[in-house]
Amino acid sequence: MKIGKKFNQLMKSEYIHYIDNHKKYTDFNTLGLYRSICENEKLDVNDRIEIRDYAHTVFEKTFNFYQLKDPRTYFNVSTLGMELTVADEQQLWKNIITNQQKILSEKKIKHRSFGVYSKHDCGYEHCPYNGLMVKKDSYFAENQMCFTSDKNEYAAKEKSLKIKKQRKTKHKIIRDDLDL
């Protein structure tokens, strides 16, 4: 059987149905499910939290692995409804980086198996993403999202130069990003 619809178009009750019956649907995609929880415009924040918590009862182990596979989705879904200070966010990113290392060593994944990943390295000493394993060439690997550097004038200049450079390859990068 197929769901035949995008997750980000589902109503809350449909999410519950498809989570309960996920084994029956050949096109059920757990990462797609979690991503849609933040993207689906039919849901308010309470719905999103409820669906996330329900999904976790079935898929929590898989979700933990997204710290490596798709840290942005992991972060966004984990922090739904929370009001975070910059310091809170930085601490959460540090935790994700620590957990990535744990996942890699627990699963005894050899580094070369993760050739598609590289470490975030934007050059800013205090960037919260330093050491974060991200898909090579993904938007996340760039300093685009480094909020600590936003206040820094020098960084802003560097960033605008980088963005100019990126513009050319933007479409390709976004495609690759969606393809995680």
Ligand SMILES: [Zn+2]
């Ligand atoms: Zn950075």
